[in-house]
Amino acid sequence: MSKALLIAKNLSHKFDYLLYKNVSLSINTSQSIAVMGRSGSGKSTLLHTLAGLIEPLEGSVEMLGYDLYNISESQKELLRREKTGIVFQQHYLFKGMSGRGNVEIASMLAKQNIDESIFKFLQIEKVIDQKVSKLSGGQQQRVSLARVLSKRPKLIFADEPTGNLDVESSKLVMEVLLDYVAKNRAGLLIVTHDIDIAKRCDRVYYLKEHRLIKGD
Ligand SMILES: Nc1ncnc2c1ncn2[C@@H]1O[C@H](COP(=O)(O)OP(=O)(O)OP(=O)(O)O)[C@@H](O)[C@H]1O
Numbered sequence: 001m002s003k004a005l006l007i008a009k010n011l012s013h014k015f016d017y018l019l020y021k022n023v024s025l026s027i028n029t030s031q032s033i034a035v036m037g038r039s040g041s042g043k044s045t046l047l048h049t050l051a052g053l054i055e056p057l058e059g060s061v062e063m064l065g066y067d068l069y070n071i072s073e074s075q076k077e078l079l080r081r082e083k084t085g086i087v088f089q090q091h092y093l094f095k096g097m098s099g100r101g102n103v104e105i106a107s108m109l110a111k112q113n114i115d116e117s118i119f120k121f122l123q124i125e126k127v128i129d130q131k132v133s134k135l136s137g138g139q140q141q142r143v144s145l146a147r148v149l150s151k152r153p154k155l156i157f158a159d160e161p162t163g164n165l166d167v168e169s170s171k172l173v174m175e176v177l178l179d180y181v182a183k184n185r186a187g188l189l190i191v192t193h194d195i196d197i198a199k200r201c202d203r204v205y206y207l208k209e210h211r212l213i214k215g216d
């Protein structure tokens, strides 16, 4: 039986205007979920809230049994560092360092060893020792994914991880993510504008008219 890794209830958020309200969803073990929606609808904000980075205006997030916004900052930090992996829409790699250096830091912080095969799977093994500033956008995106996976997270939050990639590389990234989720009984939430990517997930949701609607 699958178990919930994350349970979000009645989330709402607004900045200058209402983004969404009454958003509830859960992510089970080995489950992948895609979130689609117009630019500015609040997908990144929602992803950040589910990952523990932006406190919701209303609602709760239970992550791996912890009430995420009612635990201490240090407990939350530990969960973030050791149990979750976030692929940011603007990936935050250290540009002056090599790709490998970036991956090493993340794996060290999460107390994990690097699985070198990930570089080959993502087809970045030839460029991983180059400085990040010399890599193309798509290569940086894949380094960023390698960095996240090397932490061996239980939950992955990926914000448009294929945004800079060609069709073939996008497929590859999706295969790596889904394979990781299946093998590690992890959970994945991916934000994407690409319907073909979304369809490969177990569930597709749309953030539309301030609600999260389940697709068919
Ligand atoms: N920290 C912030 N302060 C004020 N407004 C913000 C902040 N973060 C996001 N917003 C606003 O909230 C809205 C939703 O932003 P968000 O990044 O969640 O959208 P999105 O659905 O991810 O869009 P995209 O598809 O373009 O990435 C936008 O209008 C944005 O300007």
Ligand SMILES: [Mg+2]
Residues within 6 Å of the ligand: 043, 044, 045, 089, 159
């Ligand atoms: Mg976004």
